[in-house]
Amino acid sequence: MGIHVVQAGDSLWAISQKYNVPIQSVLTANGLEEETRVIPGLALYIPEDGPVIRSYIVKPGDTLWSISRRYQTSITAILSANPGIRPERLYIGQKINVPTANKLVMETLGFIVPYSPETFLPAFRETAKYLTYIAISAYSLTREGYAYIELDDTAILAESRRLNVIPLLMIRNLAQGEFSAELIGGVLESPAYRRNLILSLMNFVNQKGYEGISLDFEFIPPPRRQDFNSFIKELKNALGPKILHVNVHAKTEDIPANRIIGAYDYKAIGEGADIVAVMTMDYGYPTGPPNPVAPLWWVEEVIKYSITQIDSKRLQIALPLYGYDWRTSDNRTRSFSMQAIQNLALNTGSVIQFDAFAASPWFKYWREAEEHVVWFEDIRSITEKYKLIDQYNLLGMTYWHLSLRFPQNWAFADKNFTIL
Structure with missing residues (x-):
């Protein structure tokens, strides 16, 4: 690489x-x-030829010989990839690079919001070979719990079958385009409304040929925590062998009263769902102070907590395919694809900086008399995040969302991963 x-x-x-x-x-x-x-x-x-570079955390009893056997490589290759390493002084928790022909095996999921076929179909076609699942974000729900279609999913469903990517019906608690705590709280609180939601979801799944459901219920009121657990169990029972994929806000500890993360009981969700996707993004968020969108240190802390509650092989983390541009005078924020941000840096002649602790790139530019700060992802930051998937034996990655262009990510995936 x-x-x-x-x-x-x-x-x-x-x-x-x-x-x-x-x-x-x-x-x-x-x-x-x-x-x-x-x-x-x-x-x-x-995009050079040569071996892929895997990442491994040393465990009790490991030696360079045992690690080389595990990855079907040589001790010499490992030593070359880790300048200064002392074979006789490996320590538990040490992270090492391992050159090998064995690619990282993952299950990945891409999100699509099917606004316009001329935008999302080309994006999906370009990325389909790197995806296990496609979550089609086209559904919301009424106050009585009935799922309904917001956007036409016909074309993307047909394309998913043609391209052999497993389609999941994605539902979000949107009202007038915004996540509504009141909407989802009222439905989860009522056993009757939960039944309405499950029955209507299953009707769409069976009618349209979806292979499962991806839930993205955000800002669930903390008092509805147990109700959400119950809903997940009930929905999984209805789905049977089909996939239940649940997206949850990222956290590094359980704070049940917190209005953003309190309703997510990671342990119960991990036991009820087939896959849990932790949304490791928006550490730096719109209207907040300029910050990395997904700093590496924070993503790793989220993973370390998550795997104490959820089987690592059922856990995905998220890679944002966007960055944020903050106007520093008032923190007004706009989001852009990585491609658009790269072009912005090139067009403004900015010098790109790299925060080593966050493993995140950023730059400043001026528009007239207004200073802007932009945080985003690049090949340096994403390679470090993929290393975390390898190091902690996670299931894989999710991408929000596929219409946002990020060529470096897909070029890197092409060489380095085997997607199930």
């Missing part, structure tokens, strides 16, 4: 020559135009 961070004076031609990689490969992998003038700090993914 090659990552090149642009320095002053670099050109795309010189970079392609340095790594002996065709310039078109560099352009495609990074979503760049041929005439692009690169800027200092821009991280480029260089």
